[in-house]
Amino acid sequence: MLDAATELFASRGVAASTIALIAAHAGVTGAMVHYYFKNRDQLLDAFIDERVLPFVLSVWAEVPLAPPADAIGMVLALADRLMAGLPQRPWLPPLWIREITAAGGELRDRMLQRLPLPRMAVFAASIAAAQARGDVHPDLQPGLVVLSILGLVMLPLAAPAVVDKVLQPTAPKPGAALDAAALRRHVHALLAGGLKPPSLARSAL
Amino acid sequence: MLDAATELFASRGVAASTIALIAAHAGVTGAMVHYYFKNRDQLLDAFIDERVLPFVLSVWAEVPLAPPADAIGMVLALADRLMAGLPQRPWLPPLWIREITAAGGELRDRMLQRLPLPRMAVFAASIAAAQARGDVHPDLQPGLVVLSILGLVMLPLAAPAVVDKVLQPTAPKPGAALDAAALRRHVHALLAGGLKPPSLARSAL
Numbered sequence: 001m002l003d004a005a006t007e008l009f010a011s012r013g014v015a016a017s018t019i020a021l022i023a024a025h026a027g028v029t030g031a032m033v034h035y036y037f038k039n040r041d042q043l044l045d046a047f048i049d050e051r052v053l054p055f056v057l058s059v060w061a062e063v064p065l066a067p068p069a070d071a072i073g074m075v076l077a078l079a080d081r082l083m084a085g086l087p088q089r090p091w092l093p094p095l096w097i098r099e100i101t102a103a104g105g106e107l108r109d110r111m112l113q114r115l116p117l118p119r120m121a122v123f124a125a126s127i128a129a130a131q132a133r134g135d136v137h138p139d140l141q142p143g144l145v146v147l148s149i150l151g152l153v154m155l156p157l158a159a160p161a162v163v164d165k166v167l168q169p170t171a172p173k174p175g176a177a178l179d180a181a182a183l184r185r186h187v188h189a190l191l192a193g194g195l196k197p198p199s200l201a202r203s204a205l
Numbered sequence: 206m207l208d209a210a211t212e213l214f215a216s217r218g219v220a221a222s223t224i225a226l227i228a229a230h231a232g233v234t235g236a237m238v239h240y241y242f243k244n245r246d247q248l249l250d251a252f253i254d255e256r257v258l259p260f261v262l263s264v265w266a267e268v269p270l271a272p273p274a275d276a277i278g279m280v281l282a283l284a285d286r287l288m289a290g291l292p293q294r295p296w297l298p299p300l301w302i303r304e305i306t307a308a309g310g311e312l313r314d315r316m317l318q319r320l321p322l323p324r325m326a327v328f329a330a331s332i333a334a335a336q337a338r339g340d341v342h343p344d345l346q347p348g349l350v351v352l353s354i355l356g357l358v359m360l361p362l363a364a365p366a367v368v369d370k371v372l373q374p375t376a377p378k379p380g381a382a383l384d385a386a387a388l389r390r391h392v393h394a395l396l397a398g399g400l401k402p403p404s405l406a407r408s409a410l
Contacts, residue, residue, distance in 0.1 A: 013309060094308045101364050102303035104218055112367065137398060139390035144361060144383075147368065148395060151356025156349060159306050163352065165317055178349075185344035190353060193342060193403070194395030 001026045001033060005047055010091035014099050014106040019043070048110045052092070055085050060116045063123050071130030072195045078123070079149045079191060083184050086157060093158035096150075120146060137197050145195075152187045206231045206238060210252055215296035219304050219311040224248070253315045257297070260290050265321045268328050276335030277400045283328070284354045284396060288389050291362060298363035301355075325351060342402050350400075357392045 004026035008017040019040060023030040037043040059081045068074050086092060099107040127142035156163050156178060163178050209231035213222040224245060228235040242248040264286045273279050291297060304310040332347035361368050361383060368383050 098307035189344040190399030194399035
């Protein structure tokens, strides 16, 4: 039933996915869905807890608890874990844009309440510590780095129609340029170069 | 009337903003709205053409028609024009996320049809030319750079509630860290450093 819900949430949005539709899509009765989930709120909770949260937590679980020597490596590793999990979850980027990022998204509060905030705070503090050592560009906002990663990774995957349109000039085959490896190289280059302190680059000129 | 529509689109979404609601919000009759816009489709066209498109075109109009010597400067200037126009248009980032980026967004096709694609193609070609000269990191996808800028800039502005939550660890006052200047420094550092070819940075080590 959660598989059916996931498919409907991705294709129609959460608001339009009634229990009756989910039941029909799963090939069960509405009564069966009610038996398992009681109501719509509990179905949404179960969807977040079983389909979305385990992946989010796995992305964050390996962030070191103490500031690591290599903060840029820590950031790239987080982006890599995110990108590595998305090919098996093609429904996640559009769902994330529509239901979690967009104002009024039905899953936003549920997700915000479950974010691993202490781990995210350690991540930001590790970036700030690296800035204090001169290892990360001082102009970066440590707390914004997570959103920057999400923006760089999720946006192209959430809007393939837009990507096809804007990539057309350089990519002859629609969508061809957006294989996972190309996106990973692109995001790595921006993050790795962008996080570096300016002194390293400047002294080379 | 378009002011009223803009406010409702941003706060309730386009789908929920009926002509009756827009008329009530503007303090006119539904008949008046119909008199000016005939129907909902023409109202949405007018909204895009008068409120969104002029800004989008102004951001793109200054992209040089021939590949410039300084491609990184061209990218930063585009990001700057975008960021400079958003404080007067606080409704645009959430609207962009929900109605243009998200699947099923009611303004997506209207906007895609009006994108200045030739200018966007020149922009991507200029980045590719700079890569060929060794002035821009070879791992970047030229066609993805626009989406990267949008992701870096629009996402934090579209989801202030999320930003407050993830910035909390480093920013004592909610929202305090996301003034326009801080976001600009953050985006500049990521783009300027991220676009640089690796040889410049490496030779400094």
